[in-house]
Amino acid sequence: AQTVTQSQPEMSVQEAETVTLSCTYDTSENNYYLFWYKQPPSRQMILVIRQEAYKQQNATENRFSVNFQKAAKSFSLKISDSQLGDTAMYFCAFTNSGGGADGLTFGKGTHLIIQP
Amino acid sequence: GAVVSQHPSRVICKSGTSVKIECRSLDFQATTMFWYRQFPKQSLMLMATSNEGSKATYEQGVEKDKFLINHASLTLSTLTVTSAHPEDSSFYICSAGTSGLMETQYFGPGTRLLVL
Numbered sequence: 001a002q003t004v005t006q007s008q009p010e011m012s013v014q015e016a017e018t019v020t021l022s023c024t025y026d027t028s029e030n031n032y033y034l035f036w037y038k039q040p041p042s043r044q045m046i047l048v049i050r051q052e053a054y055k056q057q058n059a060t061e062n063r064f065s066v067n068f069q070k071a072a073k074s075f076s077l078k079i080s081d082s083q084l085g086d087t088a089m090y091f092c093a094f095t096n097s098g099g100g101a102d103g104l105t106f107g108k109g110t111h112l113i114i115q116p
Numbered sequence: 117g118a119v120v121s122q123h124p125s126r127v128i129c130k131s132g133t134s135v136k137i138e139c140r141s142l143d144f145q146a147t148t149m150f151w152y153r154q155f156p157k158q159s160l161m162l163m164a165t166s167n168e169g170s171k172a173t174y175e176q177g178v179e180k181d182k183f184l185i186n187h188a189s190l191t192l193s194t195l196t197v198t199s200a201h202p203e204d205s206s207f208y209i210c211s212a213g214t215s216g217l218m219e220t221q222y223f224g225p226g227t228r229l230l231v232l
Contacts, residue, residue, distance in 0.1 A: 035220075037223075042225070043154075043207065043209075043225070043226050044223065044225050044226070045160075045209065045211070045223035046223075047220065047221075047222070050220060091159060091160070095221075101147065101148050101213060102165070103150050103152075103162035103165050103175075104150075104160070104162065104211075104221060105162070106159045106160045106161075107159065108158070108159045109159050
């Protein structure tokens with residue numbers, strides 16, 4: 001069974017700073033997909049970024065980027081120029097498929113607080 | 117982007133009654149729909165996976181007779197919590213999976229269930 005571990009229950013940084021959230025996972029599969037989801041106080045899950053394991057290039061989405069280390073089974077999220085609206089729970093997630101056919105396995109989450 | 121709706125957003129019911137939660141993909145046809153459960157301050161746990169016209173696949177430990185899932189069309193899935201008890205109180209979130217090049221999963225806003 002796949003497992004996802006987020007070792008930082010809570011992080012707090014000042015606005016405009018850069019913050020990195022860590023995630024490690026365990027799987028015996030060679031091809032899989034990794035995600036970061038944001039859950040603000042509204043509890044709506046929002047896809048932040050998606051990475052296919054077969055792609056060596058790290059995914060980026062504006063201020064969000066990942067450091068994907070396949071051999072180390074590590075998938076960290078970097079948020080640059082952090083904004084107050086980035087305050088939320090962040091969940092790392094794993095699936096064998098692209099996400100459309102198989103359910104996601106989530107980590108326990110990191111509560112990110114952006115201080116003004 | 118793809119939009120998934122859930123109804124109701126919150127429901128309070130008496131112990132022993134049944135509650136139905138609807139999940140709809142509004143602007144796309146979902147190949148697969150998923151139901152997750154999230155307890156307070158915890159992560160999302162996959163309950164079941166459903167495909168249109170097929171029986172749902174339940175995760176280990178999830179009672180299929182208690183959590184009835186019907187996937188009537190490519191845009192609608194329902195979760196019925198039968199004979200609800202206080203321990204069923206939770207936040208239930210559905211998601212809809214898309215296929216194709218950007219195969220991924222889009223989440224509904226969730227339903228807060230409180231069983232008295």
